[in-house]
Amino acid sequence: MDTDLFLVLGSLLWCLAVPSAASAYSEGRRPRLAIAFVLLGGVMVLPAMILHPGGYAFADVPKAFFRVLGRIF
Template sequence: MDSDLFLVFGLVLAGLAFPSLINAFSESRAPKAAFFLFAVSGVMIAIAIFQKPSGYSFQDIPAAFVRVFSMMVN
């Protein structure tokens, strides 16, 4: 799998975990699903960073989203 895919999917999972975390805290229950999603997204982002020798900067993230989207559409 391409490192851009790992980065984009990791960031999307982290974005999906945040509302789950807020919901769990507002209902006074353990945020088990949110912690699991954050852990998986962290591992995916770490894999993406270690697979790309030069690493990622903040300017590379939108380009990675565009490359992944164009790969999925094509």
């Protein structure tokens, strides 16, 4: 897998953690799924940041999303 894909999938997992945490909070449950999403997202984003030559700047993240979407479509 390439670092752009790791970054995109990890970021998407982080985004999915927010509604999961809100749902768990509103229903009075523990946010187990949200915690799992945050941890898995971190496990994917951290190696992407380290292994990408020069790292990622904040402005590079949308470009990475479009590169991954371009490969899919």
